[in-house]
Amino acid sequence: MENIVEVKNLNFSYGLAEVLKDVTFSIERGDYVGLGGYNGSGKTTLVKIILGLISPNSGMISVFGKNLKKFKQWSKIGYLPQSVSLFNPIFPATVYEVVSLGLISKKKFPRRITKADEKTVDIALEELEILDLKDKLISDLSGGQQQRVFLAKALVNEPELLILDEPSNTLDEKTRNNFFNLLNMLNKKKGTTIILITHDIGHIGEHANKLLYLEKSVVFYGKLSEFCGSEKMEGFFGHESQHLICHQH
């Protein structure tokens, strides 16, 4: 199976504060990986390093078989950041304008949005049931609606790798269920590889087929079934927590 993301001996620190220590793992095409860990365990930093937003102190990262430093096919990756870092609240962009930004990674200079692109945006909006919000200002929407707009932006290119950072924080229960159903559909029917960051490890088992648990270093990486049968993990998490995660699965 093709490795979509490969990380070897990755180390990163902010000044003297060590954030990631000797992190090694690889994600295969079609994986749905739940990336868990407590606040400050290095989850978001790890994803930002994979996306080339932060340079590591040492280690090797390859994406789609290419060394990250030489990687250029950004349209293969969709990224949904944490809601708090999404946008400036006074920014006067419409839903359509925001989602169309997701298409520009495919374009060459001078980047332009065509009529065909407009249809692609409409399809993405329709998939997320927000086509009626197309001409609304993004700042006028609720948190859940904004989250769906940014998911549409991440999906509009039909990425092969989708990275989501705590995506369900601002969603109500119904929207959250729809959201996770959509991710399941993308993973199972379209083969989209998904990395889902969450601190809510209890729910990871509901959706992902693999778990990557971080505490600066990789505590566990493997299939949920391996996690559930692991005595080492029972010792680490305690029987009840392990049971809760596995029961959800």
Add this chain to the structure above:
Amino acid sequence: MNISFLEFISYSFIQRAFISGIFVGVLCSILGLFLVLRKLSMIGDGLSHVSFGAIAMGLFFGVYPIYFAIPIVILSSIFIVKLTEKAKIYGDTAIGVVSSVGLAGGVLLASISHGFNVSLLSYLFGNILAISISETYLSIALSLFVLVAVYFLYYELFAVTFNEEQANVTGIKSDKINLLLVILTAITVVLSIRVVGIMLVSSFFILPAVTALQLSKGFKSAIFVSAFVAILSVIAGICASFYLNLPAGASIVIVNFILFLLSFLWRKSM
């Protein structure tokens, strides 16, 4: 003043004022929108202070001050970006550092020379009605250059302004776009000095943009509204200045402010 509008616009100095004012106004208003949304609106103010020093140097060495100011202000704008990146200080602090050095340099040169204080004062407040034909051509040429750059890099500028981190993930080099934005701003600041003066340059960047933010229903529409407000302010400001015998630059700024106030009240009433 008792002359008809047709007679008024037949004067060549008025035509030059309209043409230069509209080109520079549109330019400032479009770049201003990007700067305001990136919380960099005071960069216009900071670079105008640098222009003061650069113009003083030009006068000191007997070189046409605008030609002298353009490279110096561009270098200062790059210095602001590099200072923010390398010295790990906030953008507004870097602007403060560079602008105070520019201002201090200008005051020192004016003090040493004793001879060009009157010329320097004319740059402080600008005079769009005294703009020469060569300055009009320069305004048009540089405005077109900046507008073409904005047109071709619209999506890069939009993406980086909306969210720098997300722009990077789409393969855009946001550091290069940031650098380009401040260089274009530097050119525009120098161009605006003859129109509105060093003291009021930043208002040309900020006021049309904040008016557009009250009225717009999208980013593209905000750009057009911002440009329209700038054109309206330049036309109304020059007319008011001529008929009411007021300083042109200040009149344009006050019209701009009135439009902002009206747009704000309109939005509140919605």
